[in-house]
Amino acid sequence: KAGVTQTPRYLIKTRGQQVTLSCSPISGHRSVSWYQQTPGQGLQFLFEYFSETQRNKGNFPGRFSGRQFSNSRSEMNVSTLELGDSALYLCASSLGSVGGFSGNTIYFGEGSWLTVV
Amino acid sequence: KNQVEQSPQSLIILEGKNCTLQCNYTVSPFSNLRWYKQDTGRGPVSLTIMTFSENTKSNRRYTATLDADTKQSSLHITASQLSDSASYICVVSAAGTHGGSQGNLIFGKGTKLSVKP
Numbered sequence: 001k002a003g004v005t006q007t008p009r010y011l012i013k014t015r016g017q018q019v020t021l022s023c024s025p026i027s028g029h030r031s032v033s034w035y036q037q038t039p040g041q042g043l044q045f046l047f048e049y050f051s052e053t054q055r056n057k058g059n060f061p062g063r064f065s066g067r068q069f070s071n072s073r074s075e076m077n078v079s080t081l082e083l084g085d086s087a088l089y090l091c092a093s094s095l096g097s098v099g100g101f102s103g104n105t106i107y108f109g110e111g112s113w114l115t116v117v
Numbered sequence: 118k119n120q121v122e123q124s125p126q127s128l129i130i131l132e133g134k135n136c137t138l139q140c141n142y143t144v145s146p147f148s149n150l151r152w153y154k155q156d157t158g159r160g161p162v163s164l165t166i167m168t169f170s171e172n173t174k175s176n177r178r179y180t181a182t183l184d185a186d187t188k189q190s191s192l193h194i195t196a197s198q199l200s201d202s203a204s205y206i207c208v209v210s211a212a213g214t215h216g217g218s219q220g221n222l223i224f225g226k227g228t229k230l231s232v233k234p
Contacts, residue, residue: 090161
């Protein structure tokens with residue numbers, strides 16, 4: 001069974017540009033969630049999509065957005081990039097929502113390393 | 118404010134020894150607590166998930182405990198191996214104010230474990 005796949009693996013962007021990251025969840029999983037990981041802040045929850053609807057959202061500015069398609073694949077977009085956006089962006093999938101009382105196992109991808117120069 | 122604190126920040130042990138990592142949280146209302154292992158440059162891998170009613174969960178040489186009254190959790194690693202060298206991250210899920218699946222994930226900064234031969 002294929003795991004969570006993220007593309008691209010590495011990318012370099014210039015300040016002010018925008019970037020789109022892609023995530024393919026494990027087959028059958030309806031929830032896709034996104035996370036930012038930096039050395040200073042650690043892992044932080046960005047948002048979760050479930051059946052094409054945003055279910056949960058972390059405390060990030062509106063420059064960070066996402067969407068989910070009918071096949072559960074998801075994209076994350078960051079507009080007007082800042083140097084501080086340099087980070088490892090992780091996508092994860094699970095059968096049910098990551099929040100609530102369900103306790104679903106969350107499976108992470110290998111991440112996309114974004115460097116903003 | 119919902120927070121997750123982990124200690125120690127880093128730990129060095131000899132191969133074959135046991136160790137215990139700590140996680141204290143101030144997340145309310147509490148939904149569940151997860152422990153993840155993250156190898157350098159890789160995505161996190163789930164070790165255990167515990168809901169409010171569970172106080173112990175084991176996964177091979179990893180045993181997690183949860184005390185919901187004191188809001189503390191620990192991860193005990195038995196007979197450590199070189200492959201246990203990684204960051205261990207505690208994640209607490211906050212149930213949404215409306216219950217159900219609305220919620221958020223709060224991550225600790227992790228404990229970096231180094232196992233030496």
